[in-house]
Amino acid sequence: MSSESVEDELSAPSDFLSRMRHTTTHVMAQAVNEIFPDAKLGIGPVIENGFYYDFDLPRSLTPDDLEEIERRMTRIVKEDLKLNRFVEPREVARQRCENMGQSYKVQLIDDLPEGEEISFFQQGDFIDLCRGPHIESTGRIGAFKLMSVAGAYWRGSEKNPMLQRIYGTAFQKKSQLESYLEMLEEAKKRDHKVLGKQLGLFMNSSLIGPGLPLWLPNGAIVRRTLERFIQDVEIERGYEHVYTPVLAHKNLYEVSGHWEHYKDGMFPVMEIDGEEFVLRPMNCPHHIQIFKNELRSYRELPVRYAELGTMYRWEKSGELSGLSRVRAMTLSDAHIFCSEDQVKDEVKAAILMIEDAYRRLGITEYRYRLSLHDPKNTEKYVDNPELWSKAEGELREVFAELDMPYYEGVGEAAFYGPKIDIQLKNVLGREETVSTVQVDRHLPNQFELEFIGEDGKRHRPVMIHRGYLSTMERMISFLIEHYAGAFPVWLAPEQVRILSIADRHNEWCEALAKRMNALGLRVKVDARSEKTGKKIAEAQIRKIPYMLIVGDRDIENGTVSVRVREKGDIGPRPVDEFIADLKAEADARGLPDHPIASV
Numbered sequence: 001m002s003s004e005s006v007e008d009e010l011s012a013p014s015d016f017l018s019r020m021r022h023t024t025t026h027v028m029a030q031a032v033n034e035i036f037p038d039a040k041l042g043i044g045p046v047i048e049n050g051f052y053y054d055f056d057l058p059r060s061l062t063p064d065d066l067e068e069i070e071r072r073m074t075r076i077v078k079e080d081l082k083l084n085r086f087v088e089p090r091e092v093a094r095q096r097c098e099n100m101g102q103s104y105k106v107q108l109i110d111d112l113p114e115g116e117e118i119s120f121f122q123q124g125d126f127i128d129l130c131r132g133p134h135i136e137s138t139g140r141i142g143a144f145k146l147m148s149v150a151g152a153y154w155r156g157s158e159k160n161p162m163l164q165r166i167y168g169t170a171f172q173k174k175s176q177l178e179s180y181l182e183m184l185e186e187a188k189k190r191d192h193k194v195l196g197k198q199l200g201l202f203m204n205s206s207l208i209g210p211g212l213p214l215w216l217p218n219g220a221i222v223r224r225t226l227e228r229f230i231q232d233v234e235i236e237r238g239y240e241h242v243y244t245p246v247l248a249h250k251n252l253y254e255v256s257g258h259w260e261h262y263k264d265g266m267f268p269v270m271e272i273d274g275e276e277f278v279l280r281p282m283n284c285p286h287h288i289q290i291f292k293n294e295l296r297s298y299r300e301l302p303v304r305y306a307e308l309g310t311m312y313r314w315e316k317s318g319e320l321s322g323l324s325r326v327r328a329m330t331l332s333d334a335h336i337f338c339s340e341d342q343v344k345d346e347v348k349a350a351i352l353m354i355e356d357a358y359r360r361l362g363i364t365e366y367r368y369r370l371s372l373h374d375p376k377n378t379e380k381y382v383d384n385p386e387l388w389s390k391a392e393g394e395l396r397e398v399f400a401e402l403d404m405p406y407y408e409g410v411g412e413a414a415f416y417g418p419k420i421d422i423q424l425k426n427v428l429g430r431e432e433t434v435s436t437v438q439v440d441r442h443l444p445n446q447f448e449l450e451f452i453g454e455d456g457k458r459h460r461p462v463m464i465h466r467g468y469l470s471t472m473e474r475m476i477s478f479l480i481e482h483y484a485g486a487f488p489v490w491l492a493p494e495q496v497r498i499l500s501i502a503d504r505h506n507e508w509c510e511a512l513a514k515r516m517n518a519l520g521l522r523v524k525v526d527a528r529s530e531k532t533g534k535k536i537a538e539a540q541i542r543k544i545p546y547m548l549i550v551g552d553r554d555i556e557n558g559t560v561s562v563r564v565r566e567k568g569d570i571g572p573r574p575v576d577e578f579i580a581d582l583k584a585e586a587d588a589r590g591l592p593d594h595p596i597a598s599v
């Protein structure tokens, strides 16, 4: 390992690390087998950050069981058992698994293609069917920990028996395991699903369905504020907004190629009056129809259509999570139609616009990926080598001209063209694509788009797909975790809470709140006859940026006692001054940083 940082291991476990983690599953299986001699084994793969193994056991596992399994694993590691590989002909191997009572392994063997070598690995007297690879002996396993148990159907099908899946992780060094566990603790505190509940941001309803979150009033404020920001920036930068429907004829997607390349990610067809409709998985073909609505001259280009476009994607139910993996989502989308010689400038402008938004949002950990097609995968990508090399070369030039570092990802392109993906690191250190800029000469061909050039002849425009700040769902789930729920003033659902010390202050507090609300500030009064300490504690749980505590002296002097979320009390401030500063902070939309708090 060239680096010991947990993050590096998360993004790309070394070959040794993944062999070691996989070997740990054998050690775990051996330990489980000692406790439950009749245990039937499923599969035990390495996954991101660790591993699991599925077991069919006579009873449900308890936390005590996990401890006992860990104890036995520690012993097996100390024994430094060699992993010996041996190969058997299919029938012998099958018989062996049957004799051991390993019916799932028999099924695995039956499913192996003819001619494939069937191998077992043995450590001590424990034998497991496995392809490998492993490390040579159990003694080389570093620090490990069993994390949790969950139910999992054999082969993921409800028709099969439910097995018990034990999750674990392993690192070469104890210190690495410790920092990984610390990071998990921190991530748990920031989990957007937990904070989403605590802060009243969103919910799910089983009657509505999985992956279809509902935005609660507080979450809706955050979303609306972000959406307004997006639209204001777009208007400033020459985008025009459009509204388009969320469903369309299936044929639209056959022409665009989405049906061919993206069908599995779409909801099934709806048949109405003999016509076939689908919920849209993308907004592009809709914006194309608007561009086609009239024949444009080169003088009108670039045309930039933006929409907070809602779309529907069929994510597997097992992959749905909070706001981050959903089936209905609203993308801050735009499509730019331009001439060949405008492409690079438009891509650059889109990148700089994204950079500015990140700066305002305080997002600093991201990198640019140039997502290229995989020439070997002709199924996934439009087959037109010339078109690919032109578009990919162009994006390399953009990076060079902007003098920006980037890395290349082969096989990460859209089916119709290369992309610039901005990869953000989430609290788990995992990278996700948030913003994208894509150059597309395929869809303009499919839809035969044209404009009248300077020469009076018809030309084909280039299309640039621009995803600004991702979908509102993904972006806000990211921001919740990024801020640990403590939104900056401009995004905070409640910017200020005024706390009256006694009932006689309530009227004054209400008037103050009214005055601030009229300025567009989000202010509430806690006028309950509770102790001030209790009111402060509750406002803190809500992560409200400012509390104003109002007593006799404040009313006398026209001041408020300010309590800043990050700093605690900063003493009394004249009311007018506080309001002006707060208004400036909210209007600055992230820039400059917290002028009041920095007093």
Ligand SMILES: [Zn+2]
Pocket (backbone or CB within 6 Å): 022, 023, 026, 121, 130, 131, 132, 133, 134
């Ligand atoms: Zn193995």
Ligand SMILES: [Zn+2]
Pocket (backbone or CB within 6 Å): 282, 283, 284, 335, 465, 466
């Ligand atoms: Zn698009």
